[in-house]
Amino acid sequence: MINRYGFAEMEETNIFIVRNGERSLEAWRAGGFIAIGWSKARDLDKETDWYAFKEVIRQAYAADWGPVTPQSLALQASSAFQFIRKIVIGDLILVPVPGAFLAAKVLSPAYYDHDATDDDAWKHRVEWLTTDPCPRGYCANALQRRLKVRQTCVNVTDLRTEIIDALNRTHPVSFSEVVLAKAYEPVASALLNAIIDQQLEDLVAQLAQTSGAKAVRAAKNTKAPGDADVVATYELGIGNEESTIKVAYQVKQHDGATGITGVMQLIERMEADSEIVRGCIVTTAEQLDEAAQKLADENDIVVITKKGLVEWILMSGLKLLRPA
Numbered sequence: 001m002i003n004r005y006g007f008a009e010m011e012e013t014n015i016f017i018v019r020n021g022e023r024s025l026e027a028w029r030a031g032g033f034i035a036i037g038w039s040k041a042r043d044l045d046k047e048t049d050w051y052a053f054k055e056v057i058r059q060a061y062a063a064d065w066g067p068v069t070p071q072s073l074a075l076q077a078s079s080a081f082q083f084i085r086k087i088v089i090g091d092l093i094l095v096p097v098p099g100a101f102l103a104a105k106v107l108s109p110a111y112y113d114h115d116a117t118d119d120d121a122w123k124h125r126v127e128w129l130t131t132d133p134c135p136r137g138y139c140a141n142a143l144q145r146r147l148k149v150r151q152t153c154v155n156v157t158d159l160r161t162e163i164i165d166a167l168n169r170t171h172p173v174s175f176s177e178v179v180l181a182k183a184y185e186p187v188a189s190a191l192l193n194a195i196i197d198q199q200l201e202d203l204v205a206q207l208a209q210t211s212g213a214k215a216v217r218a219a220k221n222t223k224a225p226g227d228a229d230v231v232a233t234y235e236l237g238i239g240n241e242e243s244t245i246k247v248a249y250q251v252k253q254h255d256g257a258t259g260i261t262g263v264m265q266l267i268e269r270m271e272a273d274s275e276i277v278r279g280c281i282v283t284t285a286e287q288l289d290e291a292a293q294k295l296a297d298e299n300d301i302v303v304i305t306k307k308g309l310v311e312w313i314l315m316s317g318l319k320l321l322r323p324a
Contacts, residue, residue: 013088013090013091013092014086014087014088014091014092014155014157015091015092015093015094015155015156015157015159015160015163016082016083016086016087016091016092016093016094016153016154016155016156016157017093017094017095017096017101017146017147017149017153017154017156018034018036018083018093018094018095018152018153019095019096019150019151019152019153020034020035020095021119021152022119023035023119023120025095025097025102027120028095029102029128032107032125032126032127032128033120033123033124033125033126034093034095034104034123034124034126035113035116035119035120035121035122035123035124036079036080036083036120036121036122036152036153037119037120037121037122038057038060038080038121038122039116039121040060040061040064041056041057041060041061041080042060042112043056044056044057044080044084044110044112044122045084045085045109045110045111045112047085048085050081053077053080053081053085054073054074054077054081057073057076057077057080058073078151079151079152079153079154080122080152080153082153082154082155083110083122083124083152083153084110084122085110086155087106087110087124087153088106088109089106089107089108089109090105090106091105091106092104092105092106092163093105093106093124093126094147094156094163096147096148097133099133099135099136100133100134100135100136101133101134101136101139101147102128102130102133102134103128103129103130103134103167104126104127104128104129104130105126105127105129106124106125106126107124107125107126107127108124108125109124110122110123110124111123111124130167134166134167135172137172137173138166138169138171138172138173139162139166139173140162140165140166140173140178142159142162143156143159143162143163143166146159176315179314180310180311180314180315183310183314184307184310184314187310187313187314188284188306188310191253191284191306191309191310192253192255192284195253196253197251197253198217200251200253200284201217201229201230201251202217203313204229204230204249204251204282205217205230205232207312207313207316208230208232208247208249209232210316212234213232213233213234213247214232214233214234214235215230215231215232215233216230216231217229217230218230218231218248224269224272224273225268225269225271225272226264226265226266226267226268226269226270226271226272227250227262227265227266227268227269228248228249228250228265228266228269228270228276228279229249229250229251230248230249230251231246231247231248231249231276232246232247232248232249233245233246234246234247244275245277245278246273246275246276246277246278247276247277247278247279247280248266248269248270248273248276248278248279248280249279249280249281249282250262250263250265250266250279250280250281250282251282251283252281252282252283252284252285253283253284254283254284254285255284255285256285256286257285257286257287257288257289257292258281258283258285258287258288258289258292258305259288259289259291259292260289260291260292260295262281262283262292263281263288263292263295263296263299263301264295266279266281266301267279267295267299267301278300278302279299279300279301279302280301280302280303280304281296281301281302281303281304282304282309283303283304283305283306283309284306284309285305285306286305286306286307287305288303288305
């Protein structure tokens with residue numbers, strides 16, 4: 001799958017956060033690399049064993065550190081071990097920047113740059129995948145917290161879903177969006193299994209009332225042609241003039257797709273009642289079939305399928321704003 005940054009999601013690779021600290025991010029991006037320090041420990045890439053790796057660092061910095069506890073040594077060495085021994089070609093790297101993060105794909109094993117300064121001796125060649133940083137507002141809380149960690153290098157592969165979601169987003173994460181995602185399936189299931197036709201019509205009438213309408217289930221004994229299940233009346237004030245607007249709803253409890261019959265019935269009722277200025281098909285189905293959707297479009301009929309109905313229920317019940 002290609003995301004909005006133009007690169008394929010890497011399903012089998014690991015993902016790491018690498019902090020640039022005081023190093024020059026401009027140099028990283030211009031040079032196509034990421035880096036950590038440890039210039040005095042030149043043989044770290046030769047050690048695959050964790051204990052031997054720590055010993056190389058201890059000996060290299062013995063004159064600078066003096067005596068060091070095992071816990072302190074392990075903390076100092078852990079980021080270097082992740083960077084040099086665990087990051088491999090193809091892995092995804094996130095580099096935190098103020099209010100956002102950049103992403104890069106690893107192109108080389110770790111190597112020691114003999115010409116580098118102490119701040120960026122150990123490097124990986126990378127391809128920078130993001131020109132514009134991905135805002136932290138696009139990240140779920142778990143990813144936002146992990147982007148704040150102080151370690152120079154940390155594995156965040158367990159947050160793959162959250163990371164790919166952030167990179168694919170076009171707007172910030174919102175509370176209402178998260179609620180909708182979590183509550184969608186139970187509400188959608190209840191619409192099909194825990195409510196009968198008349199109850200669904202009553203529910204649509206209640207939903208219309210949340211937008212300021214006076215809504216009732218339409219009488220079924222009328223001789224008027226066509227059919228409408230709910231009629232919502234809106235009292236509007238336009239300047240000094242008062243106006244009444246009626247919206248007719250045709251409600252269908254279907255699974256799969258809703259056919260053309262309901263659309264035809266609604267159009268007939270609207271043609272017979274000049275006070276009805278707008279029609280709406282509400283269905284628990286995933287969609288209208290092709291003919292029904294075409295007829296609805298041609299007659300300016302609003303279509304609310306299962307997804308829209310679930311969102312309407314949740315938004316009305318929770319009194320939240322619809323996500324941007």
